Amino acid sequence: MSSETLEFQAETRQLLQLMVHSIYSNKDIFLRELISNASDALDKLRLESLIDKDLVADTDDLHITLAVDAGERTLTVRDNGIGMSRDEVIQLIGTIAKSGTAEMLRKLRESKDAAAKQELIGQFGVGFYSTFMVADKVTLVTRRAGHTGGTRWESTGEGTYEIEEADDAPQGTSVTLHLKPEDTDDQLHDYAADRKIREIVKRYSDFIAWPIRMEGSDEALNSMKALWARPRSEVSDEEYHEFYKHVSHDWTDPLETIHMKAEGTFEYEALLFIPSRAPFDLFSRDGKHGVQLYVKRVFIMDDCEALTPQYLRFVKGVVDAHDLSLNISREILQQNRQIQVVRRRLVKKVLSTLTELREKDSDRYGTFWAEFGRALKEGLIDDTDNRETLLDLLLLPSTASSELTTLRDYVSRMKEDQKDIYYMTGESRAMVEHSPHMEAFLAKGYEVLILTDPVDEVWVERINEFDGKPLQSIAKGQVDLGASETPAEQQEEFAPLLTWLGETLQEDVKEVRLSSRLTTSAACIVGDAHDITPTLEKMYRAMGQ
Ligand code: ADP
Ligand code: MG
Numbered sequence: 001m002s003s004e005t006l007e008f009q010a011e012t013r014q015l016l017q018l019m020v021h022s023i024y025s026n027k028d029i030f031l032r033e034l035i036s037n038a039s040d041a042l043d044k045l046r047l048e049s050l051i052d053k054d055l056v057a058d059t060d061d062l063h064i065t066l067a068v069d070a071g072e073r074t075l076t077v078r079d080n081g082i083g084m085s086r087d088e089v090i091q092l093i094g095t096i097a098k099s100g101t102a103e104m105l106r107k108l109r110e111s112k113d114a115a116a117k118q119e120l121i122g123q124f125g126v127g128f129y130s131t132f133m134v135a136d137k138v139t140l141v142t143r144r145a146g147h148t149g150g151t152r153w154e155s156t157g158e159g160t161y162e163i164e165e166a167d168d169a170p171q172g173t174s175v176t177l178h179l180k181p182e183d184t185d186d187q188l189h190d191y192a193a194d195r196k197i198r199e200i201v202k203r204y205s206d207f208i209a210w211p212i213r214m215e216g217s218d219e220a221l222n223s224m225k226a227l228w229a230r231p232r233s234e235v236s237d238e239e240y241h242e243f244y245k246h247v248s249h250d251w252t253d254p255l256e257t258i259h260m261k262a263e264g265t266f267e268y269e270a271l272l273f274i275p276s277r278a279p280f281d282l283f284s285r286d287g288k289h290g291v292q293l294y295v296k297r298v299f300i301m302d303d304c305e306a307l308t309p310q311y312l313r314f315v316k317g318v319v320d321a322h323d324l325s326l327n328i329s330r331e332i333l334q335q336n337r338q339i340q341v342v343r344r345r346l347v348k349k350v351l352s353t354l355t356e357l358r359e360k361d362s363d364r365y366g367t368f369w370a371e372f373g374r375a376l377k378e379g380l381i382d383d384t385d386n387r388e389t390l391l392d393l394l395l396l397p398s399t400a401s402s403e404l405t406t407l408r409d410y411v412s413r414m415k416e417d418q419k420d421i422y423y424m425t426g427e428s429r430a431m432v433e434h435s436p437h438m439e440a441f442l443a444k445g446y447e448v449l450i451l452t453d454p455v456d457e458v459w460v461e462r463i464n465e466f467d468g469k470p471l472q473s474i475a476k477g478q479v480d481l482g483a484s485e486t487p488a489e490q491q492e493e494f495a496p497l498l499t500w501l502g503e504t505l506q507e508d509v510k511e512v513r514l515s516s517r518l519t520t521s522a523a524c525i526v527g528d529a530h531d532i533t534p535t536l537e538k539m540y541r542a543m544g545q
Contacts, residue, residue, distance in 0.1 A: 003164035041081030043299035057145035100280025122251030135177035272317035290316035420472035
C-alpha cells in the first residue's frame with residue numbers, strides 16, 4: 001500500500017515545535033526516553049506471553065540494541081518487544097493523550113524565562129518527542145508481536161508524518177534518529193559517537209532490567225540489577241534519581257526516596273519516591289496512581305491503585321511482591337488481604353517520612369506542602385486510621401502572620417481563656433479577613449485559621465478536635481466569645497426591631513438575634529451549626545448536585 005501523509009494533532013504540533021527548536025539544555029535525556037519505551041515494550045511482551053499461551057511471539061532473547069552509524073549520522077534504538085499496530089502508532093505517536101497538555105502549552109507561551117520553560121517541559125515529560133531535540137528526521141518501524149504485517153512511520157517533526165505498511169518489519173520497534181548536523185564546537189554532545197552512547201546508557205539506564213547491547217556485540221552495557229532488590233548502602237543517590245525519572249517520567253530529581261524490604265510470610269520490596277513537583281494531572285479526574293506492581297521482577301501493572309490510597313496518588317515507584325500470581329487482575333488485587341497489609345505499611349512509611357521531613361527540614365517540607373498539601377488534605381476525609389498523623393502534617397494560613405502554621409503551633413499560641421480552635425472557610429484570604437465574622441475575634445486578639453481550599457470545607461466537617469480542642473467555625477452557630485449575655489434591657493429595647501426583621505426576612509433567614517460578635521459592622525449572616533457553607537454550596541453546585 002502507498003504511503004499516507006497525516007497531520008499531527010494541534011497540541012502535538014506545538015510541542016514538536018518546541019522540541020525541534022530545542023530549548024532543553026540536557027539533550028542526553030532523549031536516549032533515556034527511547035530506552036525507557038523499549039524497556040516498557042519488553043515488559044509488556046513478557047507479561048502478555050506469560051498470560052496468553054496462544055500468543056505467537058518470539059520471547060527467547062528479549063533485549064535492546066543500539067546501532068550507531070557515524071558516516072550516515074544515524075542512531076537506532078531497537079527492541080524486540082510488544083511493538084505497535086498501525087492504529088496504535090497513530091494513536092500513541094501522533095497524539096498526546098496526557099491531560100494538562102493545553103495548560104502546559106499555555107504556560108510555556110506565557111513564560112519568558114528560559115529556565116522556567118525548561119522546568120515546565122521536564123515536569124510534563126515529553127517522552128518520544130524529545131528525539132526531535134537531536135534529530136531532524138525520525139523513522140520508526142514496528143510490528144506488533146503476534147501480527148504479520150508491520151508499519152513504518154517517519155517525520156521531520158514539522159506538522160505531518162508519513163505512514164505506510166512495512167511487510168518485512170521484525171517483531172518489536174526500531175527508532176532511527178537522523179541526527180542534526182554535527183556541532184563542531186560541541187564534541188560533548190555528538191550522539192553519533194559510540195563512546196558517548198555508552199556513557200549515557202551507563203549514566204541513565206544502568207538499572208534497566210533488559211540487556212542493552214551495541215549492535216554486533218553480545219555484551220550488555222548495563223548491569224541490569226533491579227535497584228529495589230539491592231541493599232540501600234550499595235545504591236547511590238544518583239542511581240535512585242535516575243530510576244525515579246524512569247518510573248515517573250519526571251525530569252526533576254525526587255524530593256524523598258523511600259526504600260523498604262519486608263521478609264517473612266509475605267515478602268516484598270518497595271522503592272517509593274515523593275516528587276519535588278506536582279504533575280499537571282494531580283487534580284484531574286483521570287489522574288493516575290504512581291506505583292507500579294512487579295511480581296518477582298516481572299512487571300505486572302502501572303497505575304496500581306490497590307497499593308496507595310487516592311490521596312497519596314502522587315507517590316511514585318515500584319512494589320515487587322513475591323507471592324502473587326502473575327495474572328492477578330486489578331479487581332482481585334483490591335480484595336487481596338496481603339496487598340491490603342502492604343498498602344497500610346506503605347501509607348505509614350510515607351507519612352512517617354513526611355513527618356520526619358517536617359521536623360528536620362521545614363523548608364523542604366514547605367516545598368512539599370505547596371505542591372501536594374491539597375492532595376494530602378483529602379486523606380483527612382478518607383483515611384481515618386491516620387487522621388492524627390495527617391492533622392500534624394497540616395500547614396494552614398492563619399490571622400497570626402503571613403506564614404503557614406501547624407495546628408500544634410496554633411494551640412501553643414491559644415489564649416488562656418480560649419477553648420476552641422477557630423477557623424473560617426472562604427474563597428480567598430482577603431475575603432475571609434474582611435468578613436464581618438472576623439471583627440470580634442480580631443478585636444479580642446484570637447487567632448483564626450483561614451481555610452480557602454475547597455477541600456477544607458469537607459475535612460473540617462469530619463474533624464471534631466485536635467489535641468482535645470474542638471474545631472469551631474467562626475461563621476457558624478453560637479460562638480462563645482466569653483462575652484456576657486446581651487443585657488435584658490437591650491433585648492427588650494430591640495424586641496420590636498427583631499420581630500419586624502424576622503417577619504420581613506422570613507423567606508431568607510431562620511432567626512434574627514442580637515449579637516456581641518460584631519464591633520464595627522451593623523449586622524452579619526450566620527450559618528446554623530449544621531448548615532453547609534457558601535463555598536461548599538458552590539462546590540456542590542459546580543459538581544452538579
Ligand atoms: P510514555 O512513555 O510516557 O507513555 P512516550 O511519548 O515515550 O510516552 O511514548 C508514547 C507511547 O508510545 C508509549 O506509551 C507506548 O505505548 C508507545 N511506544 C513508544 N515507544 C514504543 C516502543 N518501543 N514499543 C512499543 N510501544 C512504544
Ligand atoms: Mg516513554
